[in-house]
Amino acid sequence: MTYPRIRNPRRAGALLAAALLLTTTACTSGNHNTGPDPSLAAAVHVTGPLCDALPTGSEPGNPTALAGLPAGEALTWMPTLTTFEAAVRTSGVLDEHGTDGLTLLAPTDDAFVKKFSDDTWDTLMTRDHEKLRTLVKAHLIAGTHSLDQLAAAGTTTTLDGTTLTVTRTGDTTRFADTADAVCADYQAKGTRIHIINAVLGPLPTTADGTGHRAH
């Protein structure tokens, strides 16, 4: 990827014009860029205790607005998934998977903080890309499965080849005895996304949970 220099902006051409057009349209119409027209898709209902803390109703990033977006793009609209979104993007796993159906078990940012130290995480993201790919695959399931379907099946197998138990107790659906679905059944193009509250997969926990990293 290359980036344009803007040292001489008054002579910059197309990029700038496009940028101005974009910002002007977005701001003067009072609308927000929420992806495709939500009216084209049926309303999407997500469930779980975290859903209220995420964009709802007609807010940018609401579940219905995300329904037609490619999975990678939908993830960028889910504010508690910044770590997972970057991991998926960096790993390239989604691109390899093609257009077959897919289900994502997406750990929250808090879950990543509980799992990995900053150093471990930066190493995974900058150098240990094979491990990162394994980690991401441990959160992906072939086919689009609602949370109900996964719970009914009782087990599922992630793309890293691990079989997980899926147990339902009351309103809580738990994966591998560790991760609860906290906002489930987001839909993206050919994809279901269930937000979970713990990181799955084989990597050891390195966050110590006590120290506050100095800045």
Add this chain to the structure above:
Amino acid sequence: MRRHRAVLIALSTLLAASLATIATPANAQAAEPNQVTNLTVRQGDGYATLAWKPVEGATDYQIERTPVDAAGNPTGTPTVVGIWRPNRQINQESPTFADAGFNPGDRFQWRVRARIGTAEQPYSEPVADTTTAPWGDPNVPGQQLRTQWETTHAAQYTSDTNEYAYTAAIDELSDRVRVVEIGRTVRDRPINMFVIGYPTPPATPEAVAATSPVAVNCNVHGNEPGDREACLIMARQLAFSTDQRVIDLLSHTTVLIIPTINGDGRAANTRGNSTGQDLNRDYSLIRQPETAAYVKMVRDYRPVAGYDGHEYGNSRAGDLPMLPPRHQNVAQPIFDESMDMIEGHMYREGAQDGWWPCPYGCEGGGSVGLGEETILRNTLGLKNVVNSLLELRSSGGQTRPDEGNTANNRRRKTFSALWTFQQFLDYHRANLTDITQARAEGITLQASNTGRLVFRGSRPIPAHPAPHPGDSPPPVDAPRPELILDNAPCAYLLTEEQYHGARTDGPGGVGATVAERIAAHGWKVIKTANGYYVPLNQPERGLIPLLLDGQGVEKLTDGQRIYPTLTGRHTGPLTITGFACLDDATVTGPVTVRPGAALVATGTTFTGPVNASGAAGVMLADSKVTGPVRVTGTTDAVSLIDLTVTGPVDLSANRTGTAPLLVGNTVTGPLACAGNTTAPSNLEVSNRVSGPRAGQCATL
């Protein structure tokens, strides 16, 4: 109060609305026992300041917010959004709380109640108000621009491409703004800097430096994006506001904003850059292109004050942990003024507006906020820049219980950063004389090369008696004995291999040479037949040994310590060949520096002319000269700092690559500079000259 009022004007789109303080109805019933009274709300940019009359014996207060329509009918659930605690502010008799996290522009009503122990007391009468909409008139070009973060209601952070488009649009539409690319990241992302002045920013870095600029570094850790969004909004405000405060600020200085020094880390949401290097452990070593770009910017633009934005995981900390440059090699006046910026200005204004600045590490923060010179806060202090680190507490914590909603959390952080950065500009405007005096004293103190050197270790941050925002400062972090050098050398000598040799400590196993890094820091070097001398009588004296001494904790190389070659009395002519270092000497008789030789002196009294023609270097500081000083045709380095000269000073035809320094000298006689390849500089510390000033020195 003048300052406060001005901030309000600047931050509002609807002047009339924001200037009004909304209070409870005058006809409210008489208060119940322990009921909060006199509740008022004032709108800021992305926050609302609540203030009330304290209740005797209150342990804390709860702040409740309810969305309401124009008629005042609730449209949502009343929610406790804030807990006021006594250690929030310095003046507990006037409690305030900056409520934030809401969608700017929405309308709410607020109530406040005291708790005595855990017993809840009656709520105050409500006050209702419409909060301030995102800054900028949607119908005014420039003002109408919005970031991705704003248009998505904080669901998304502003991407790299959106930042570049937004930046370019501001640049295009505002005469006050020039956007400069100061470098590129490892992955070739541009690192842009807004250069903002009124009516236009000065044309060159040297001209910007002459305005004593301020610098805000917004995003060094890629997974801490809150400050960056504030910076992007502030750039728009500065570029397009017609408010008198903004025009006044920009008429008196230049504002430098670097939104994203770590664009690769931001894109990947990692702390470090794309090589995994924590860039805030690299500002002295500058192994990475991002930090090298920043340090060169500091060398060329010479900001006098700075802030460095972060987010912090300790959920018990205040809203805005801050910390000055603590490294013990930082000049005391720079440390003191930085402390005054935090404890004098920010604590006071925080108590006015309801924000909670505190020392970094407050409330059990652990072993943070120490003396590593690799941290920008300390590096800048060692470069005589008054500055502070800024943290935005990552989570809502116990005092902001409604931040489970991510957008609420993100907005509180960003608008608290915006408040801080705007306050920083006001601090600079009001205290510029003190800042520049601290800087002048810092530079002359450092150049005098006096006092011990500490390789690592901090100045203490004193605790205030509780309850107070400063009641739990970071650890003492005193230097260990083996990291103290009482007998500072005069210079470090580097071999050809050390100076120009290939290095492997950069991205992909390729590092810049020591020569290139020294040049990026802007230090003077003198080459003689023996090798490369880096004298310590320079403005960044405190930083030099940390990189060039074998005892340095994170050093570049093991330079050879060179001690003075002459101390005490010398009577008769003194002719210098090779490298001479005079310290605490008294020389009576003419001094001649031969071609290719070097004279370095501190604390020395010369009686007789000092004459250097074709020398490699002449670097004098904290000394007295009776007799003319004539330096011509020097090849490597010229520096005259804090001298008292009785007689003429003449710098001419010097061919040095770095600017000859003429800083803070007192000259009884004429000062003349002509034909120097690089024009001399005073680093904004003027010289007192009784005679005429001529040529390139006419304005120094």
